[in-house]
Structures are given as structure tokens and as C-alpha cells.
Amino acid sequence: MKHRVVITGMGAVTPLGHSVAELYQNQLEGKSGVAPITLFDASKFPTKFAAEVKNFNLGRWIKNPERWADSGANSRFAAAAAQQALQDAGLLENPKIDRTRCGVYLGSGEGIQDFHNMVYLIAQSYQSEKNAVDTVAFTAGGYERFHPGREFEQELHTTPGHLADYFDLEGPNYNCLTACAASSQALGEACELIRLGEADCMLSGGAHSMIHPFGVTGFNLLTALSTHNDAPAAASRPFDLNRDGFVLGEGAGMLVLEELGHAKKRGATIYAELTGYGSTADAFRITDSHPDGRGAIACIAGALADSGLKPSDLGYINAHGTSTQVNDKVETISIKKVFGDHAYNIPISSSKSMLGHLIAAAGAVELITCVMTLRNGVVPPTINYDTPDPECDLDYVPNQARVKKVDHVLSNSFGFGGQNVSLIVSRFKD
């Protein structure tokens, strides 16, 4: 018999606020976190705007922020969000908790590369007669210019390692990086670890920032980003006919997942139950999702089957909703295929219309939004929805939040390269 898994703590650092309450309230008000990029000079990039985390000060949450001095934004956001989530759950320095039964499973991104030194070194080390970089010159320059600590902090296991060490979480420790599905997949697999009895509590979620020159360059080259430079706040427009790509965001979302009996025994506040998890691959193309939604359909159906719910039980869907032409169309097709006529009765909205796309961290922040929707009975809107797309004909909660009591919520995340993850959270009933 598998254990039930509940959510007992949440924390967030996002472009719309540095707490779960702010994140949710600003979404209900339909605010946009998107603005011109300030982190570097993007004035000549094809895309000059993003959803940045503003006025972030790690010291507000962490007593010794210098520990994270060499870390990238990913680890710094993660530390603040983890502190909030663990505090919320009552797990900070709690002597009654067996720390060896508390683990970490993140879908966290890489630290930020030393763009300036690297590009400078490549240019300096170029040898015209070889038409190539001279590797002796490059490596000599690397010794001189690269900072060992900051280079190490780019490594992909550092974020979950720091959290385990700092917050004393000595159970299983994982990180997955499945592009835009990463933190959802982390939450799903963390849930499975608790269901199996391999941990009592898991700190799970994600943290990422790709708002740096290499990140924007990479996505611009793929023509995946919106280029609505004249009106950044209106650029992320999921399901709207005139959508032209996603908007980069950054931040972290962390949740505490806990075995139900463990939570009850210590009198923890239970925010919701994680009832369904589905995971599939498109196995189609690196650059495109399957046009009929093959993988997404199987994924949503898998989460439903896992939860034991009927399609008509679902009261709200927090869409992947990236604001790219293909994603929003395929997601709509997939929802219709799984939910049939009921698809038209379910409010669907995209947090990315306001937050941008937090890449690896997106799924966790969106699941937090789902939990808040369950608890508060108000569905956040999809903003910038002006012109309906005949191919996207569902109820996307345009521009205004809506009061609606919901008991079960679906959150979709579809990663670049074809990983699909769906999660279902439910109002907790004993």
C-alpha cells in the first residue's frame, strides 16, 4: 500500500514577489513581471526584455549569505525559497524530525557561466593561420581569469548539495534537469519516494535563471523568444492569436512534500494533497513537440489515472502555456483529447503570461499557484489575452481572475526535447 503525500510548506522567489502570498496576489491582480532587461546590456539583442526577480536580497532570509557568494542566481534563489518552505512547514531546526528521513529532489538549473572572460579568451586565443582557437593560449588564460569557486558553482549538483548541507536534509538527494519540465518532474519523483516509504519529507522544487547573455542568445537563435520589444509587459500572451514566443523569467519555487501520517502526527498544516503524477516522452523531434500532442495526451491521462479521478473532477488547469504558436495549440488539442466536452467547462490559465517562463523552476512555481488556487478559491487569469485564436478555443480565464471553488487542479509542464510531466493537487480530505 503506497503512502499518501501532502504539501506542508511552500516558498517562492519570483518576478512577481519574494513570497508565496505576493506571488499569488499579484497573479490575481493580473500584474506582469516583464520589463526591459537590467542584468546586462541587451539593447542590441533581438529580445531586450525578461521577467527578472527584482530587489532580491538573500540576507533577508539567510543568516550567512556569504556562503552563497560564489553561487549563481539559481542557488541563491533556491536558498531563499527553501528557507521559506521549510520555515512554513516547521522543519527548520526541529529536533523532533529525523533528518536522515528528509531528502531533496530539485529540478534546478546550472550556475551562470563567466560570459565575459570566456568570450574574451576565445577571441584572444584565436589563431588566424589555424583558423581555430589555440588551446594552449586558451588554457593559460583560463588559469589566469576563471575563478575556481564560481566555476564550481556552475555544476549541476551544487544547488541540491548546498540545500542538503545548510538545512540538514540527509535523506536521498537528487537533481533532474529536463528543461522546462524539470521541477515538475522533481516533484513527481519526490512524491514517489515518499509513497514508497523511502523518505518522510522531501524538499522539492526548482530554481533557475537563464537571463544572461548566453541564455538569451541561445533562445534568440532558436527564435523561441517573443520580440515584442515595444511593449514588454504585453509580450507573453499565451493562447492569444498574436503570440510570438515565450518570455524568459527567473526564480525559484520550493515545496515540502510529506508523508500524510508523518504530517498528521506532528500537527503540520496540510495545504493540499499531491494525488497525480504522469511522465512521458514525445520521442518525436528535438525542436518540436508532437503535432497531435501524443506525449502530452498520454502524460495528462497518466496523471489522471494515477490520481484515480475522473476528468470531470478537475476544476482548474494551470497550463504550460508558453505563448509560442505551437505549444499553446498542441496543449489545447491535448486537453480536449483527454477531457472531451468537459474541456470547455474547465478554466485554464497560464501563469507564464505574468511571470514569464522560469524554465527549470517554472513547474514548481506554477504548482504553488495551483495550491493557492485550491485554498483560496480564486483562479488567476491569463493576461494579454486580446484576440482569440480559432485553434485555441477553450476558456483561458482572460485577463480577470475568477472566483471558483475547485477541489482538484492539474498542472502541465512540457520540456524542450519532449519530456512531459503532469501533476494533480487536490483539496486534502482525510
Add this chain to the structure above:
Amino acid sequence: MVGSPRRVVLTGIGITSSIGLGAAAFWNSLSQGRTGIKPITAFDASGLTTRIGGQITDFDAKNYLDKKDRKSLRIMARPIQLAVAAAQLALDDSQIDKNKLDPTRFGVEFGAGLMPTELDELVAASRASTNGQSGKVDLKLWGEHGLAAIPPLWMLKYLPNMHACHVSILHNAQGPNNSITESDVAGLLALGEAARILRRDQADFFLVGGADGKINPLSMVRQCLFGHLSQRNDPAAQACRPFDRHRDGTVIGEGSGVLAVEDLGHAQKRGASIYGEIMGFGAAFDRGCTGRGLARAIRAALAQANAKPDDIGHVNAHGLSSIHADAWEARGIREVFGDRKTPVWAGKSYFGNMGSGGPLVEIAGSLLALKHGLLPATLNYEEVDPLCPISVNRTSQPLTNPLFLKISFTEMGQCAAVVCRKWE
């Protein structure tokens, strides 16, 4: 595995390594004590403090892909190429008929790490964007001229989820698909997770792998800066000496290991030849690297396997050849095994630290050792280190006990252990 009706077995091995491409060549080198660690020739490494590695010199990815699929090699960084080749080898070795496999029950899970950009791909962009100011790029120039001089799919070539994505596309694997990015323990965590997914009946067949390729200028200079590499450049073959008293650091290797991992019923129904069974798995975080966390992971794997330390025939160690990490590992092993003389084998002495790829290549070493009844020697183990009081096997020896324990960890503290049994 206690309490689970579904059992998980290993039915195929695929390896791309410096001591052989394919399981047969790999075993030949292990059984003959042949090292893959040599001076680096992939680029001019003469400016580095460490100029040796477990480099693969005879790899051509085209040999492992159907002609129609070869164009995708353009968007695969070298570790991904090493991974898709090893995946093909594992599939071949499993002798599975893909047409009889339900694609929605076919999963892929890889351990993966950071992949650095090939420097030459950024030459044009870099030269267009520097204006002579030391260590600075003119971002206006980069945005206006540099960016457009980079290949359009550049970023996709280096994303750590791409090993698993390419493998899923090449083989129509539509089941669960994940990429674990936990440095040197990633491949073992991926194996543990895939086993859980098979047991909970969400897949019948999995390709589980890991791959890394750090033998390039950018990765090597970063690794040298981290200060954990051996500087025993000559003779290179003696540099990687796990648990030996005179070890001075680890050696980087490159390559990939992929295992076909399968539900027992599924394997038996198709008449598969089975190497071994996954009996138990455990993971933990060793805070402060005391060895206690590692011991907890080992105990969890033993408990799940319903096995005691006395039952284990050999320990397949992480064995980095690192001054500190080897002592830490020995403490963890001692905490569980006490004074027992269980032989400890360290495969990295042959091919170095293959990062995310290491755990699965090393497990393959033990599976092949059991198949052939011979535990290979740990190379370069000459003098006992009092800080590593474990029984490292310095010579090859007959191997009959079917159970073994595999350990992997990161130097930050992430640990995992798996117990496997030879299929008899």
C-alpha cells in the same frame, strides 16, 4: 527485492570507454589489466598541470547510427554522441526486438553533467564582440553582430537532457524520460529511479545510462582549477591509484555506460539472456563527508536486498584516487563491513572518472566479472594507506559469490548504493 512483486533485471550492456567500445572489448581490457589512461591528444594540453586522461581515440559516432539518423549528430555534443552509441550497443546486446516493444512502456533515464561549448563555434561571435578591453565583451556588438554568427541550434547541442531525448527519439521510447544531474552519482541515481518506475509498473523496458566528456580545453582547465586532479603526468598509466597510499588526485575519463533494464517477466517472456538482478538501492546525503551518510545509503540498499554484509562477494567502489574522498569512502565501507575482508574493486584505475557515465560503466565491469568468474585487479594499488583500511584487490581473483555492492558519490556528499545479484 522485499515486498515488491515486480523484479528488475539487467539484460544488456553498452559501453563507450577508453578501454574499449562495446562490452567485449571493455572486458578484454579489464581482464588483461590494460589501462586507458594516457597523455591527452584530443587537443594540445601542454599548458595544463594535468595532461592525461582516459581519452577515447577511436570513436566515430556514425558507426552506431542508421544513415537516416546521422544528420542529428550535428546537434550532439561529444558526450551525447558517446551516449547514443552506448545506447545502441546496449540495445543490440539485449537482443530486444523493438517492434515487439510497446513504445509507451519503454523508458529512458540518463545521468548527465555540464557540457562545455566547443570553442571554435564561438570564434566568429567572440571576435566580433571584443573591443580590446581586457576581460570584457561589448554586449552591443555581441547583440548586433556576434549572436548571428553562432549556429542556430547551438544551445540544444549542450543541454543536459539531450542524451535521454535523442535516445528516446532514435528508438521511439515514449515512456518516462528523465535526466539526473548529480555529478558523479548521477548514473546510479538514474538506475535506482528507473528500477522504481519498473517496479511500480509504469514501464517494461528501460535504457539507463550516463555519459560525460570533459577531455576538452574548457572542461580540463576548470577541473585543473578545482585542484583535485592527479599531476602524475608521467607515467600516465600509474596516475589513477584508488586507495593507494601514494595517490595524489583523480584522473578525468570520458565515455558512456548504458544498461538495458527490464521487468523480469518481460525479459523471461522474450527469452532474454539476463546478466543480473537489481536487489536493492539506497541514497543519502553525507553531511560533512563523515562516511555515516555513505554507510546509510549502503545499509538501505542491503536492507532492500534482504542481504547482510557477509553475503556480499565484492564491493565495486567509487574509488576516485582522491586523497580525501578515498579515505571518506573507506570510512563508509568500514562502518558497514567492519573487519571483513570483502574485496574492493575500483574500476576508475583503468579509465579514470567518467563523471555521470562512471557508475554504469563500473556496474558493467562487475556484471562481466561475474559472467566470467574473474574479479579484475585494481590497478596501481601498491601500498596500503592506513587511512583506507579496506581490502582492495591488487590482483585479479576468481569470483563466485553472485552478490555485489556498487557505491557512488559526489564530493559534496550525495551518495547512492545498489546491490545486484548475478542471474543464475
